[in-house]
Amino acid sequence: MLRPNGPLAKFWWIWITIGIISYIIALIFYGIDLFTVICMAVSLGLMGFFIRYVRKRNIFFESLSRNSYGIYIVHYPIVVSLQYLLLKLDCLVFYKPWIVLVAGLFLSWGFISLIRLIPFVRKVI
Numbered sequence: 001m002l003r004p005n006g007p008l009a010k011f012w013w014i015w016i017t018i019g020i021i022s023y024i025i026a027l028i029f030y031g032i033d034l035f036t037v038i039c040m041a042v043s044l045g046l047m048g049f050f051i052r053y054v055r056k057r058n059i060f061f062e063s064l065s066r067n068s069y070g071i072y073i074v075h076y077p078i079v080v081s082l083q084y085l086l087l088k089l090d091c092l093v094f095y096k097p098w099i100v101l102v103a104g105l106f107l108s109w110g111f112i113s114l115i116r117l118i119p120f121v122r123k124v125i
Helices: 012-028 035-053 059-086 095-115 119-124
Strands: none
Touching: 012 035, 059 095
16 A cells, blocks of 8 residues: 555545545535545545655655654653743744744654663664
């Protein structure tokens, strides 16, 4: 299924189309909840697209992939702390989520990269 010439990669555009159509239906018929269908279809479509067309290795994304589970484990307290710290910051509301996103990602990533230097932790995470 996840091969570059497999069904997901060949028909990625169908999943994206299903996601777009579901989104349009959800907008037209306001009461219909298609959030799960939209997320699933777009996720499968993007995954198929990247499997088919993006094959170049990248050190940045390799490190992100290796540390992704650890980032998932530690990101919550980091993100909540950043949100709390930015609560009283007087800037446009548009910038705060982006600051939290970027700072949270890199702080979580850096923290996990450091604790994965411990051999026992590397085996677990």
